[in-house]
Amino acid sequence: KNEVEQSPQNLTAQEGEFITINCSYSVGISALHWLQQHPGGGIVSLFMLSSGKKKHGRLIATINIQEKHSSLHITASHPRDSAVYICAVRSKTSYDKVIFGPGTSLSVIP
Amino acid sequence: DGGITQSPKYLFRKEGQNVTLSCEQNLNHDAMYWYRQDPGQGLRLIYYSQIVNDFQKGDIAEGYSVSREKKESFPLTVTSAQKNPTAFYLCASKSQGEAYEQYFGPGTRLTVT
Numbered sequence: 713k714n715e716v717e718q719s720p721q722n723l724t725a726q727e728g729e730f731i732t733i734n735c736s737y738s739v740g741i742s743a744l745h746w747l748q749q750h751p752g753g754g755i756v757s758l759f760m761l762s763s764g765k766k767k768h769g770r771l772i773a774t775i776n777i778q779e780k781h782s783s784l785h786i787t788a789s790h791p792r793d794s795a796v797y798i799c800a801v802r803s804k805t806s807y808d809k810v811i812f813g814p815g816t817s818l819s820v821i822p
Numbered sequence: 823d824g825g826i827t828q829s830p831k832y833l834f835r836k837e838g839q840n841v842t843l844s845c846e847q848n849l850n851h852d853a854m855y856w857y858r859q860d861p862g863q864g865l866r867l868i869y870y871s872q873i874v875n876d877f878q879k880g881d882i883a884e885g886y887s888v889s890r891e892k893k894e895s896f897p898l899t900v901t902s903a904q905k906n907p908t909a910f911y912l913c914a915s916k917s918q919g920e921a922y923e924q925y926f927g928p929g930t931r932l933t934v935t
Contacts, residue, residue, distance in 0.1 A: 714864070721862075745923065747926075752928065753910055753912075753928060753929040753931070754926065754927070754929060755912065755929075756926070757923050757924070757925070760923050798864070798865075800864075800865075809867075810867075810924065811864070812857075812864035812865040812866075813864050814862060814863055814864045
């Protein structure tokens with residue numbers, strides 16, 4: 713069983729739809745990251761959170777430490793949101809160890 | 823502009839040849855990392871370095887080697903001993919400390935035939 717799992721694996725949405733990507737993990741963490749990887753391959757960090765909720769533009773990330781679960785929401789989705797979204801957790805025992813989920817591939821159709 | 827550069831973007835090699843992937847950062851970060859990405863899998867750590875002249879094996883170090891002679895540079899050599907070298911390779915760096923995030927380079931796609 714992977715230490716970080718994501719669902720769904722692939723997601724196709726119509727432009728304007730509300731999108732949710734889920735992440736669950738099985739290890740103790742000090743922080744959780746949501747990353748975005750565009751088709752060219754480069755990765756950018758969207759959020760780093762250790763509790764509660766963060767919002768940036770149309771993106772919202774939440775985390776429930778007790779349930780070891782996080783969600784990434786995209787409101788009013790747009791074709792430019794099409795990318796792979798990666799959940800990654802930083803180990804509680806070693807802040808330098810980051811465990812990555814397999815990613816969720818999102819395609820937003822006009 | 824501060825950032826991480828990886829070159830080249832695409833690299834092709836024949837089986838049995840060693841190949842070195844470049845990673846340079848001008849963010850003044852102490853720590854640097856090499857990851858490998860395969861389809862359907864999460865990034866896996868190959869090697870990391872927290873300080874110049876020191877580096878540690880990650881989860882899949884076999885068949886790879888690194889050096890850290892300068893703070894800005896962390897080249898990765900994929901040796902002929904790596905059984906399945908075709909993959910997308912990402913370099914990252916971060917400042918020391920729990921509050922800091924990793925910054926990623928654009929990646930190098932290596933194809934070995």
